[in-house]
Amino acid sequence: MQTQTNYIKSLDGVRAIAILLVMAFHFGVIRFGWMGVQLFFVLSGFLISSILLKEKDKPSPLPQRLKKFWIRRSLRIFPLYYIYLTVFVVICLFTAFPPGYFRDLPYLYSYTFNLTRISNSWHESPVYTHFWSLCVEEQFYLFFPFIVFLLSRPSLRRLLVIVLIAGPLFRWSFGNYLAQNGKTPFEVFDVIYWFPLSHLDAFFTGLAIPLLGLKDRIKRPQWLFALCVVLALGAGMVNYFYESHGHSLPTSMGYNFGDVNSYQHVWYYTVLNLFTASLVLLLVSSYSSVLGNFVKKIFENNILVAIGKVSYGMYILHWVIQTQLVERWIPVSESNKYWLFLIDVPIVYAFALCSFHFIEQRFTQLKDKFTAGNTPVKATTLSTKN
Numbered sequence: 001m002q003t004q005t006n007y008i009k010s011l012d013g014v015r016a017i018a019i020l021l022v023m024a025f026h027f028g029v030i031r032f033g034w035m036g037v038q039l040f041f042v043l044s045g046f047l048i049s050s051i052l053l054k055e056k057d058k059p060s061p062l063p064q065r066l067k068k069f070w071i072r073r074s075l076r077i078f079p080l081y082y083i084y085l086t087v088f089v090v091i092c093l094f095t096a097f098p099p100g101y102f103r104d105l106p107y108l109y110s111y112t113f114n115l116t117r118i119s120n121s122w123h124e125s126p127v128y129t130h131f132w133s134l135c136v137e138e139q140f141y142l143f144f145p146f147i148v149f150l151l152s153r154p155s156l157r158r159l160l161v162i163v164l165i166a167g168p169l170f171r172w173s174f175g176n177y178l179a180q181n182g183k184t185p186f187e188v189f190d191v192i193y194w195f196p197l198s199h200l201d202a203f204f205t206g207l208a209i210p211l212l213g214l215k216d217r218i219k220r221p222q223w224l225f226a227l228c229v230v231l232a233l234g235a236g237m238v239n240y241f242y243e244s245h246g247h248s249l250p251t252s253m254g255y256n257f258g259d260v261n262s263y264q265h266v267w268y269y270t271v272l273n274l275f276t277a278s279l280v281l282l283l284v285s286s287y288s289s290v291l292g293n294f295v296k297k298i299f300e301n302n303i304l305v306a307i308g309k310v311s312y313g314m315y316i317l318h319w320v321i322q323t324q325l326v327e328r329w330i331p332v333s334e335s336n337k338y339w340l341f342l343i344d345v346p347i348v349y350a351f352a353l354c355s356f357h358f359i360e361q362r363f364t365q366l367k368d369k370f371t372a373g374n375t376p377v378k379a380t381t382l383s384t385k386n
Contacts, residue, residue, distance in 0.1 A: 081131075
């Protein structure tokens with residue numbers, strides 16, 4: 001397990017950028033903000049696989065290792081999530097808000113809500129729609145430890161190659177299937193976006209860094225990062241000028257949510273996965289460089305690190321705060337959404353900070369009690385959203 005000395009401050013900065021992107025997307029400030037979720041998925045793959053691979057080398061029995069992993073994950077993720085859901089059970093009993101909540105509640109409680117998107121009766125709710133990504137991550141946490149613990153490292157490397165190739169192929173074939181069954185182009189994009197297998201290659205892209213020992217083997221990660229930046233920007237620019245729908249380049253960057261005409265539902269994810277992995281590799285690399293030190297300095301900014309530490313709570317709470325608190329006082333419009341977003345961020349941060357201290361930390365402090373005899377782990381090294 002990672003000890004406190006292995007805490008990488010800049011990764012909290014990555015979480016901060018990810019949550020700010022998602023919040024800006026929901027606020028209508030930038031159309032490419034949805035890619036913040038992709039950052040979370042790749043980062044999660046890196047962090048979780050790093051932990052599991054270290055556990056793999058220990059002589060502990062498989063049931064003990066699985067129990068240790070799942071208890072720690074549960075204590076970090078479940079408390080705030082289930083408290084939030086239960087609070088809205090009470091609210092809905094008295095106000096019938098949010099609409100359709102009790103119909104979706106079994107899926108939310110079982111972390112299968114993301115699978116409902118394929119249904120024609122699906123509806124959006126800012127109270128819990130964004131929990132689809134938490135469901136994808138929890139489904140990943142459920143099976144991935146078995147893969148890491150039961151397969152040999154050579155088998156894991158072979159599986160890594162297969163998944164990285166199969167990911168885009170799956171999205172392409174699944175998209176064709178959905179289109180042939182009457183789904184609109186936006187529905188095709190959105191259903192794929194919610195489906196767990198669509199993001200399996202994101203988690204495995206994160207796995208590649210510890211599994212292949214890339215932080216020690218790649219001596220010039222700055223060049224790989226620069227190449228992936230050029231690839232991401234170049235692909236976005238080409239897509240923007242080929243598929244422009246009236247959105248400005250600064251707000252879409254060529255990654256407009258919902259487009260499928262140029263198979264964006266296939267290559268968007270692969271390009272963003274590679275970019276995120278190259279960024280993480282640059283931040284964790286054993287080798288220093290001018291570019292690497294500059295990027296690390298940006299992501300180690302105290303403000304970003306503070307946001308990253310409570311990013312899980314911000315993700316849970318941000319949309320309902322935006323719609324039911326901020327927008328009720330000042331309706332969002334094209335003329336005010338930018339400065340209103342700047343007001344929204346510290347409000348969400350304040351709520352998340354309270355959640356972190358009064359709810360989340362109280363449970364994460366129990367990790368060592370339930371996994372006695374294990375090396376303590378700093379909470380911020382374990383969680384995708386904190």
